[in-house]
Amino acid sequence: MIQLARTFAVFRFEWSRALTVPRMAWWLVLAVFPPGLVTLVRFLEGDPPDPPGAAAWTFLLFVLIPCVVCLMGLLLWATPWLQSELEGKTWTYLAVRPGGKTAMLVGKYLTAVSWTALAGWMALALALIVISPPDLVRNAAALGALVLLACLAYGAVFVLLGVIVPKRAMVSAVVYTLVVEFLVGLIPAVVNELTVQYRLRALLVKWMDWEQTLLRDLPEFFRLVLDSGPAWQQVLILLGIAGGLVTLSAVIVRQRELTVTGDE
Amino acid sequence: MIELDRVTKLYGTVIGVNDISLSLGPGAYGLLGPNGSGKSTLLNLMTGQLRPTLGSVRVRGGDPWNNDELYRQIGFCPSSEGLYANVSGFDWVRYLGELHGLGRHEAASRAEEALDLVGLANAMHREMGGYSRGMRQRTKLAQALVHDPEFLILDEPFNGLDPVGRHEMTELLRDWIREGKSLLLASHILHEVEVITHSFLLICGGRLLASGTAEEVHTWLADVPNEVTIRCNRPRELGLRLLAEDVVESVRFERGGGGLVVLTRSPLSIYERLPAWIDGSGIEVQEIQSSDESLHELFGTLMRIHRGELM
Numbered sequence: 001m002i003q004l005a006r007t008f009a010v011f012r013f014e015w016s017r018a019l020t021v022p023r024m025a026w027w028l029v030l031a032v033f034p035p036g037l038v039t040l041v042r043f044l045e046g047d048p049p050d051p052p053g054a055a056a057w058t059f060l061l062f063v064l065i066p067c068v069v070c071l072m073g074l075l076l077w078a079t080p081w082l083q084s085e086l087e088g089k090t091w092t093y094l095a096v097r098p099g100g101k102t103a104m105l106v107g108k109y110l111t112a113v114s115w116t117a118l119a120g121w122m123a124l125a126l127a128l129i130v131i132s133p134p135d136l137v138r139n140a141a142a143l144g145a146l147v148l149l150a151c152l153a154y155g156a157v158f159v160l161l162g163v164i165v166p167k168r169a170m171v172s173a174v175v176y177t178l179v180v181e182f183l184v185g186l187i188p189a190v191v192n193e194l195t196v197q198y199r200l201r202a203l204l205v206k207w208m209d210w211e212q213t214l215l216r217d218l219p220e221f222f223r224l225v226l227d228s229g230p231a232w233q234q235v236l237i238l239l240g241i242a243g244g245l246v247t248l249s250a251v252i253v254r255q256r257e258l259t260v261t262g263d264e
Numbered sequence: 265m266i267e268l269d270r271v272t273k274l275y276g277t278v279i280g281v282n283d284i285s286l287s288l289g290p291g292a293y294g295l296l297g298p299n300g301s302g303k304s305t306l307l308n309l310m311t312g313q314l315r316p317t318l319g320s321v322r323v324r325g326g327d328p329w330n331n332d333e334l335y336r337q338i339g340f341c342p343s344s345e346g347l348y349a350n351v352s353g354f355d356w357v358r359y360l361g362e363l364h365g366l367g368r369h370e371a372a373s374r375a376e377e378a379l380d381l382v383g384l385a386n387a388m389h390r391e392m393g394g395y396s397r398g399m400r401q402r403t404k405l406a407q408a409l410v411h412d413p414e415f416l417i418l419d420e421p422f423n424g425l426d427p428v429g430r431h432e433m434t435e436l437l438r439d440w441i442r443e444g445k446s447l448l449l450a451s452h453i454l455h456e457v458e459v460i461t462h463s464f465l466l467i468c469g470g471r472l473l474a475s476g477t478a479e480e481v482h483t484w485l486a487d488v489p490n491e492v493t494i495r496c497n498r499p500r501e502l503g504l505r506l507l508a509e510d511v512v513e514s515v516r517f518e519r520g521g522g523g524l525v526v527l528t529r530s531p532l533s534i535y536e537r538l539p540a541w542i543d544g545s546g547i548e549v550q551e552i553q554s555s556d557e558s559l560h561e562l563f564g565t566l567m568r569i570h571r572g573e574l575m
Contacts, residue, residue, distance in 0.1 A: 002365045005362070005365070005367075006362065006365065009362035013351075013355070013359045017348065017350065017351060088346050088348070089344040089345060089346025090348060091346075092313065092340070092342045092346070093342075093346075093407060095313050096311050096312070096313065096335055096338070097360065097363040097364055098332035098333075098363075098364065098365065099363075100335070103363060254330055257313070257314050259313050259314060260342070260346060
């Protein structure tokens with residue numbers, strides 16, 4: 001219980017630090033970027049003879065929000081969680097508190113996830129207002145859940161990268177995103193099953209009920225980069241990735257010698 | 265309270281702490297050493313932020329590494345200046361109190377008490393980015409006190425304090441010792457430590473060169489050749505007179521001709537007998553400076569002994 005209270009103290013403290021003009025400006029940029037882009041597409045689209053269907057809009061929102069907004073938000077927040085404390089020389093004060101390292105890691109992880117998820121949900125709400133799809137509730141529920149799962153899983157990946165290579169956390173996270181999530185995740189082989197993208201795509205297809213409709217008309221390639229397991233399995237795997245990687249990060253950060261530079 | 269058994273800490277091929285053994289009971293101690301001597305590494309080992317490469321460290325009976333029970337008993341104030349600029353001193357100290365397991369209200373009242381104790385009652389709700397260096401130093405001390413520890417470990421706590429601040433900090437630490445609590449104070453300035461405690465650990469180059477009371481260290485040094493610099497109006501004449509005395513081992517003259525450097529194993533005899541030696545000679549002594557009066561020279565002497573250059 002005390003450890004939970006400590007984690008909550010970090011969460012509350014980090015949120016209070018987040019409510020500054022520069023950080024809120026970043027939040028706003030992330031929240032308005034997808035609806036802004038959607039509005040622009042709608043405006044430029046005019047009145048075409050063959051307008052994009054509802055599925056195309058849903059897929060665009062999937063790419064823009066769980067795949068771009070969430071990744072960007074977590075890159076900014078989750079990745080440098082340790083680096084910022086070491087470079088700011090504030091790590092020492094936390095490291096000599098009972099359970100301080102773990103509370104710091106989990107508290108900062110939860111702050112990054114909630115901060116980014118709120119931006120994602122705001123972006124989703126605004127974009128859905130602009131699009132007004134026929135199955136609004138299903139879009140909101142499916143994409144809203146995907147935002148949360150993406151934040152939990154990507155947040156855990158970036159937190160781990162921040163622990164393994166604190167001095168090069170941002171670079172390693174960008175490389176991971178480009179190489180693993182966007183490249184390996186699209187290779188039609190077993191290796192893509194290790195990516196978060198693979199699970200999120202599978203959930204999108206299942207929750208939007210595209211398996212029996214949209215997917216039948218698409219080339220074979222698309223079947224190869226989508227998992228056919230049930231939705232609950234994908235959710236469990238994503239939650240397992242999140243819990244497993246945060247636990248691994250906590251073990252590493254407790255065992256690693258981390259001191260601020262410039263003490264001597 | 266603290267037991268180090270042949271502790272060595274390597275950073276790759278660089279030695280931070282070199283084969284240090286010591287045993288300290290409860291009390292107040294000054295850890296003295298020049299910048300880069302290994303003080304902070306030693307404190308990081310004692311506070312469980314580093315693990316020794318060789319040897320073992322025990323603080324209050326336990327290994328400090330990830331020792332939550334020990335962290336409840338110690339308050340640590342590092343030398344580094346890291347504070348969150350957009351957070352008030354009160355919010356930060358309360359937050360660190362909460363990390364000690366204090367409830368929010370209790371942490372708030374303890375934070376107020378600690379900040380009041382270090383003289384920041386009026387500024388505690390201002391953002392720390394606007395604090396002077398002395399105020400930041402006081403805030404750092406407050407965070408070390410907020411959970412009412414038994415043992416305070418301070419790394420260069422006087423840095424950035426003005427004379428009034430130094431006096432207040434000194435009085436605060438004296439009160440702390442008077443309450444029967446333990447203190448380990450690291451500094452590179454002798455007199456800062458001397459006014460608080462008379463038990464010293466002298467560290468240089470990662471090695472523990474000497475330990476004991478100030479008197480013990482000075483007594484020990486009494487048998488070691490010391491350099492005494494004397495500035496006067498007729499240094500060559502004084503030099504000739506001094507060479508006739510058995511306590512003087514050698515004399516050399518400073519460039520410029522204003523002073524002479526005397527090598528002696530008994531500097532106190534020089535001080536006591538010099539007035540008699542120059543009485544009636546017309547020699548006017550302007551300044552006497554013993555090399556062991558400055559900590560830097562003291563460490564130089566100790567290092568030379570350690571290397572076997574002086575016996």
